[in-house]
Amino acid sequence: MRSDPMKSAAPPAAARRLAVVGTAGHIDHGKTALVRRLTGVDTDRLPEEKKRGISIDLGFAPLVTPAGVRLGLVDVPGHERFVKNMLAGVGGIDLVLLVIAADEGVMPQTREHFSIVKLLGVARGVIVLTKRDLVDDDWLALVSRDVRALVAGTFLEHAPIVPFSAVTGAGTAELLAALDEQLAQRTEHRVEDAMRLPIDRVFTVEGFGTVVTGTLWRGRARTGDVLELLPESREVRVRRVQVHGETMDEAFAGQRTALALHGVERDQVTRGDWLVAPGSLRPSRVLDVRFELLPDLPREWKADTRVRFHLGASEIIGRLSLLGPAARGALAPGGSALAQLRLERPAVAARADRFVIRSYSPSRTVGGGSVIEPVAERRRRSDVDGLDALELHESGSLEARLMEKLAGVAKPTSTEQLAQGVGEAVPAVTAALESLVRHGSAVSPTPGRWLGDTAWHEARDAIERAVREYAEQHPSRYGVMKGELKSGLKPTLDGGLFDLAFASLLADRELEQTGERVRPGGLPWEPPAATLALLEKLERLLEEGGFQVPENDAWQKALGTGAAEAAGLGFFLGRLVRVNAELTYTSGQIERLRTLVAGWFAGGHDALSVGDFRGLTGASRKYGVPLLEHCDRVGWTVRVGDERRNA
Ligand SMILES: Nc1nc2c(ncn2[C@@H]2O[C@H](COP(=O)(O)OP(=O)(O)OP(=O)(O)O)[C@@H](O)[C@H]2O)c(=O)[nH]1
């Protein structure tokens, strides 16, 4: 069920004018006051927030910048106990407002929040020195210098620093201008990718049931869309889409989005769950990652440690085990290592997702990193096998990563499966695979399926070899039966791949097929003279007694070794005919039989009995019955009671 396409779809141009901006900074530094000054929205809505005068959970407010960019502002709490909530809000933001009170300067959560946005790979930001009204110019200059030192060598190195006062409004215009200037340089949202939204709030709305909100990370969400709720893997349908309280037909990546869902109860969803395009992501408790330890930690990091893993709006407890050389020692501050996360609950991750790691207790941010393999196999820490592949998967080109996925897979894999395996969108993966095919590294034996070049050639070689060997071992047979060939190769060759490789060998004339028999292409077939001689001898034996032929075991004994071979050749050449399990005739005898039967009916007879048949052919009942049944089978006669009629 899709909404009217004429009504929906703000063009992608409109989607380009969307962004999500998050605050960050120490408690009481004026984040909420700043958001209120810019938007008029008080994001401290909870009674406890009002009572204590601090933010506890996330707050949201819309803002249209002077340049017309529609922003969703996410206001985060600064208190060290609520960093967890802060983390749930900053995933997916385009820009950070690093808020530092001019009177207090850089404080512990200034550093921690700054570390978090760095670890999450937030690409741009504006530094706001709030409470400008409380300090003089000299002090402001001093604090500015401190801040420059803090951000030196980071993504905020050249970020504008805007002095601001929520009380007087000083700096508002400069702040908005700085926002627009920074947003103009940001990378575009992946509107066409598979939809993905981390859920940061869940509530119910009278008449609409369960509503979830989050920053739409990728893709679009439309009324009527069927989505998958993960990690539960529950199918849900979008009943209504809202952006900042306004009902829309469609929301795009880069928007704060509220979705009313059909198919799920309020208590079946929690912060940290995900909504994704069905089948696009798989939950897993085991992930392979690149882990980076913060440089300002006071001590080394142990190789196997209980941690809190933060991705999107989720916090999951688990163990982080360093892999490879680091597994035997510890990681020094500022270092990085391949690592495996083994979590208590499944995470929903994609390759290259950035995450944050906090120590279990006391909770503090210690590092983070990026996901390499979102659905990994458990491995022992000391196990170094496959670490090369993991490194390749981390930083290799898309082509190299695809080749790595194709290697060792003995049947064609779909584009979708490969895209999931390498964690990239289908169009990019298709293009890379096509380029691999052009360079001869991969093949597409059927549209939309792919195979490494090696596996493909191995499959073709295996078939060709089997056909050749059969032809050599059985020179008197035209070739191997196709079914026998396929089942013989089955243990090592996937049936679907056999069909594709077989068809391509026929098309290339590497093989020739006659009826069900297959032999090497371009190799003229000549049955061995000895077998032919034996066949002629058999034909003479069969014809000696008119229609009263010797039974199969009789002539087999008479001919000795090679009898079966000779008979097989006779059947293949059409010189012998099997009438029943005991009786074999030559094609000449069967031809004479046909002439006699046709003559009988042509002579004015209506019916042919077994007695008549004996008179006609001189064959006793023992031969007459099977021969007449043969006539029925091939359609020369029709049986009516005990008699035959002309067909
Ligand atoms: N004089 C002055 N006071 C300010 C300014 N901005 C905020 N304040 C005051 O500082 C206190 C804290 O402001 P908030 O905006 O709640 O601080 P916050 O950063 O949101 O705090 P948390 O969310 O708890 O981390 C409040 O009493 C504000 O009135 C400012 O620019 N000038």
Ligand SMILES: [Mg+2]
């Ligand atoms: Mg606040």
